[in-house]
Amino acid sequence: xxxxxxxxxxxxxxxxxxxxxxxxxxxxxxxxxxxxxxxxxxxxxxxxxxxxxxxxxxxxxxxxxxxxxxxxxxxxxxxxxxxxxxxxxxxxxxxxxxx
Numbered sequence: 001x002x003x004x005x006x007x008x009x010x011x012x013x014x015x016x017x018x019x020x021x022x023x024x025x026x027x028x029x030x031x032x033x034x035x036x037x038x039x040x041x042x043x044x045x046x047x048x049x050x051x052x053x054x055x056x057x058x059x060x061x062x063x064x065x066x067x068x069x070x071x072x073x074x075x076x077x078x079x080x081x082x083x084x085x086x087x088x089x090x091x092x093x094x095x096x097x098x099x
Contacts, residue, residue, distance in 0.1 A: 034092055047091035052082060058091065 011030070014020045023029035042048045048061040050070055059070035059080070070080040 049088040051086040
């Protein structure tokens, strides 16, 4: 690919098909959208996007007999214990690039 116009065209088609999501405020931000059915079921140890009331959080999910626990990756933040949470989705991959 030799021109930015060609790249822009390819990205536009991928976005239209639902394979990627672009952030209009950040020109180089592209989110890859996992095709296929979404899930609202999580196993203990999964990283989930959980809804508590009107607030969403991304944490490790652990199910116990009488409650669930949402544990952050940052050990300086306290875990959340709750009887009911809504699982909005699971984190299936993370890609970071440090320059």
